[in-house]
Amino acid sequence: GDSVTQTEGLVTLTKGLPVMLNCTYQTTYSPFLFWYVQHLNEAPKLLLKSSTDNKRTEHQGFYATLHKSSSSFHLQKSSVQLSDSALYFCALSNNNNAPRFGAGTKLSVKP
Amino acid sequence: AQTIHQWPVAEIKAVGSPLSLGCTIKGKSSPNLYWYWQATGGTLQQLFYSITVGQVESVVQLNLSASRPKDDQFILSTEKLLLSHSGFYLCAWSLLGNSGNTLYFGEGSRLIVV
Numbered sequence: 001g002d003s004v005t006q007t008e009g010l011v012t013l014t015k016g017l018p019v020m021l022n023c024t025y026q027t028t029y030s031p032f033l034f035w036y037v038q039h040l041n042e043a044p045k046l047l048l049k050s051s052t053d054n055k056r057t058e059h060q061g062f063y064a065t066l067h068k069s070s071s072s073f074h075l076q077k078s079s080v081q082l083s084d085s086a087l088y089f090c091a092l093s094n095n096n097n098a099p100r101f102g103a104g105t106k107l108s109v110k111p
Numbered sequence: 112a113q114t115i116h117q118w119p120v121a122e123i124k125a126v127g128s129p130l131s132l133g134c135t136i137k138g139k140s141s142p143n144l145y146w147y148w149q150a151t152g153g154t155l156q157q158l159f160y161s162i163t164v165g166q167v168e169s170v171v172q173l174n175l176s177a178s179r180p181k182d183d184q185f186i187l188s189t190e191k192l193l194l195s196h197s198g199f200y201l202c203a204w205s206l207l208g209n210s211g212n213t214l215y216f217g218e219g220s221r222l223i224v225v
Contacts, residue, residue: 036214041221087152089155094211100157103153
């Protein structure tokens, strides 16, 4: 069946450093990949989405590229801020099914 | 613009008591509607989805039920709460099309069962 894997449960970084959160997936159909961000005590919000192979998608300083050859959609940012501390979910979908979410990665940014 | 509203924002309920959580979507006609559950710091578990009024599909069995009495309303309920029902309940909508079923979440309802 379809699956999404986020390997890091917790990532702790100092402000200003770059970050990459890993996301890999398995599916038999043409995928849509998403990144959602959830700040403490808030609902998840869409950060990025893509279905185009090898095209970089950017929003609010975050970016990701869907690589179908490696089934990956890693989230990156060149310089993290304190306000980026949150839970980040990678999700997989197609046009017919609701997105399936990964386990989530908690990003903690220290001063 | 579309808006999604959930109620109540938070509840503290006793084990064995009934529960009803609601969700209303405005500004979108015939959306797909979903209920998700999240343990503290955990992943998002889909509970139910509905593509039209009166039709609800269950994804997991958690002694909960859902109904869609109107096009813009989705209700989650149970007659007897369990301790394991504690968590964050999120309603979401999407539209059929070529956007991969992008989900947009409501603000959530936090439930503590004691």
